[in-house]
Amino acid sequence: VMNELTPLKLENAKFVTVITPLAEAQWGPLGIDHVRFEATTNKGMKHGPIDRIASGGELARFLLALKVALEDNDAGRTLIFDEVDSGVGGAVAAAVGERLLRLGNGLQTLVVTHSPQVAAKGLHHIRITKTTSDSGVISCTEPLGAAARTEEIARMLAGEKITPEARAAAVALMET
Numbered sequence: 315v316m317n318e319l320t321p322l323k324l325e326n327a328k329f330v331t332v333i334t335p336l337a338e339a340q341w342g343p344l345g346i347d348h349v350r351f352e353a354t355t356n357k358g359m360k361h362g363p364i365d366r367i368a369s370g371g372e373l374a375r376f377l378l379a380l381k382v383a384l385e386d387n388d389a390g391r392t393l394i395f396d397e398v399d400s401g402v403g404g405a406v407a408a409a410v411g412e413r414l415l416r417l418g419n420g421l422q423t424l425v426v427t428h429s430p431q432v433a434a435k436g437l438h439h440i441r442i443t444k445t446t447s448d449s450g451v452i453s454c455t456e457p458l459g460a461a462a463r464t465e466e467i468a469r470m471l472a473g474e475k476i477t478p479e480a481r482a483a484a485v486a487l488m489e490t
Contacts, residue, residue: 318379322413323406328354329376330361351376371401378410382417392422399429408490411435430470434487439463464488 315329330352336345354361355372368376378398385393399410411432417423418437426442427433439458444451458466464484465476471487472480 315379315383318382322375322379322409324375326357328361374398374400378413382413394424396426399427399432407431430467430487433470434467439466441466
């Protein structure tokens with residue numbers, strides 16, 4: 315996990331797994347140990363329970379580092395990440411995208427994202443749209459070809475009015 319933190323822009327973070335043996339009377343279907351993940355995100359700080367120490371974006375990156383470190387590429391599984399890039403942008407989002415791409419090289423990885431930096435790293439792109447009707451919300455998916463993918467990433471960058479500059483930035487993101 316520690317090897318994955320620097321590329322995810324958590325270079326000052328520490329990740330610790332605390333394993334405490336349980337009394338025999340407490341053994342059960344969940345095991346014979348109590349396992350807790352602890353972290354620190356800044357130099358000089360004491361580590362503590364990861365859910366109390368890390369922000370939402372940091373927690374998402376710790377989870378991604380853990381998944382990358384533990385994943386067995388021969389497992390034949392699908393990993394689904396729903397906004398694992400939440401709360402990050404710019405270089406951090408690009409680093410998250412790189413890690414997800416690396417993970418996706420060995421197994422099927424589905425990523426829900428609003429980040430153009432992350433979306434640009436994907437090998438395939440599906441646009442999800444939601445519409446509201448009298449009976450509720452309906453989600454639709456649409457696989458995108460190369461041209462539509464560029465337009466969608468440009469839209470993610472620019473908003474509703476897609477400019478030539480946004481298209482150029484989308485192409486540049488997909489090429490890196």
